[in-house]
Amino acid sequence: MSSDALLTFLADYWLSLVSVIALLVLSAFFSGSETALTATSRSRMHTLESNGDQRAGIVNRLIERRDRLIGALLIGNNLVNILASSLTTSLLIGLVGDSGVAIATFAMTVLLVIFSEVLPKSWAIASPDRFALTVAPVVRPFVAVAGPLSSLVNAIVRRILNLFGVNLASDMPMLSAHEELRGAVNLLHREGAVIKADRDRLGGVLDLGELEVSDIMIHRTAMRAINADDAPEVCVREILESPFTRLPLWRGSTDNIIGVVHSKDLLRALAEPNVEPETLDIVKIAQKPWFVPDTTNLKDQLNAFLRRKLHLAIVVDEYGQVQGLVTLEDILEEIVGDIADEHDLDIQGVRQEADGSIVVDGSVPIRDLNRALDWSLPDEEATTVAGLVIHESKSIPEERQAFTFYGKRFTVMKRVKNRITKLRIRAADDTPTA
Template identity: 85%
Template sequence: MTDVLLGFLTEYWLSLLSVICLLVISAFFSGSETALTAASRSRMHTLENNGEERAGMVTRLIERRDRLIGTLLIGNNLVNILASSLTTSLLIGLFGDSGVAIASPDRFALAVAPWVRPFVAVVGPISSLVNAIVRRILHLFGINLSSDLPMLTAHEELRGAVNLLHREGSVIKADRDRLGGVLDLGELEVSDVMIHRTGMRAINADDPPQTCVREILESPFTRLPLWRGSADNIIGVVHSKDLLRALAEPNVEPETLDIVKIAQKPWFVPDSTNLKDQLNAFLRRKLHLAIVVDEYGQVQGLVTLEDILEEIVGDIADEHDIDIQGVRQEADGSIVVDGSVPIRDLNRALDWSLPDEEATTVAGLVIHESKSIPEERQAFTFYGKRFTVMKRVKNRITKLRIRAAEDEGQVG
């Protein structure tokens, strides 16, 4: 038996050595994938700034995560197939543990990056070709993936991680909502957060000057649109500080003040502008208010810098704000809501998940789901909630009661 085994090893030692080497290479690919995909980009950025050249190499590799993973998988599969073929030809059951226990992904990533980089450079085009074929096949089924974006979006990964930490108690709800607000800026439009034209406070330029002055000074808002002839004809924006400076000039009285001369030129923005672009535009122009118009140029409302910031940090209140939340908790557990309350605000306040893709306000959601303009005392159940119309003014739902659908049967 010993002689047979010795002869076998003598004849096939090269094949056995090859299988062992291939298993080591497979372990290298598996460990590289684990380390590079788990490496901290922030940690690599810090190390690169501190002069670690390999950290920059790691950062460039993980910027195209789909290309990196595809390349490593191709290499690993080639190695495994070759090892399996040699093993089969030898008629032996060599099953080595090719896994690598990684104590520090960042440290291992730094070590393997110089070796992985040239392999990615050579095999990367093959991986890109495979990804292109996959995208083409998905496109035939109506699924479109941008060719310049990784298949896994960083936003969704980050949002999922924060939600997981929140469920585990490591992140409080307020911090989760703030981060979610930042991530949502590029997905929301100005029309989602604007003050609708029906709720705008504006000044009529044709009113007597003293009336305009009184309305501006009594308003809780620092900036007010100025219109003439029609509320759709916005001709300027009056800042209360400009008004006070004008009144401080010699020989200027409220009765003789020309309100149009102190008004700033209005800035009109499309209602389809996303909030990220609008926030950048506010900061670039150093302005705080814009008039929102639709595709026909009709005034739809106004949006302020504060409206966008509140999407991130929640309601911003100061000593001059009118405290109208529009949401009231009842003793029976139901919620009484003004129809104009934004769905996003309600979701954030109560940790609900009502959809806001088709409607912006709670009243709009009820109208969209019921496919009608409900009468008072009509009730509807959807998304696990029971909506009862409490008050309607003309065609506007102004107040609703919302309770959990499962609680409906318990209420007399």
């Protein structure tokens, strides 16, 4: 081989080598960009854009069409990987002959895995937001050029998958926004970034649209009300001695609610000249009752309370029968809860025993128990603990009967007629043996 030919060969060799290195860098760029832009926090980017960060705005525009973005980056990544492998194979064949194919395959596999996949993706996933902000200005023009080809590829892929009954509707996310938010809060709680009380409050807000008034109402059997036919002084005494500021007023039957008496209205009436408790007409100072269906969800009911500027509503079923009452405070407690301390039980009707078991009234809501003890008992089929036991046992249990489900051992301690009034709950694996 002449000296000129040798120089030409070396020039080609170094040019190819530099080209392969440049292509590996481009491959790393595409891989890292794909990882960073798909893992970046949309909420943080939105906040940065609102604060005037133009790069965050570019990131938001790119991830609005995620399928187009990923398709363009994958096309670019595959093009440079194939080109790098082809150049390496050609180079090694020229150097060592036919065995260069095997050497090139092995060498490029190692280089691509380490330097074009694992390294850039590990770097990107370690700080996706910073990485995304850095690469976004460069990625945008590339996506603008390769975007139409990416859309064509995506359309072909969707057509092929449709033949097999797979529908990739981009506008149908697997999780709703509420589910994504709930999952994020639960994850942050497990990682220690969000305390239990804050998690419960955020969860309470998200649950408002899923709960109905019947799930939190004060049942008619526990509802305190005033009989309009009682002597006026008796009604006045009952209202003033009640811990509640608003009481329903009924006549003839507790199903016939004719008004709601506010203690402030009562005191205002008693302050009038020549008005005595014996001569006071309770019906005249009562406000008109507000009836709401028991199927109303709490989100709508909260908005209705705020719109009407009222704090109490009478709950009725589909036949118009009174089922109980719900107050604005009841709904707010679903958000803020009524637990004084994360580790102390402060629910009415719940008592911690020395042996670690929990004694609860049958009327205690399952949701309150879950929030207090961080349990996950289901509340889809039953609202109270007693209702859950009856639903699972498919019967009205006798006293001292015990059942095990959802990892808990439920023992019926007291039953009044067909109502379970007290239960003991302990972990199933803590059940004492005879």
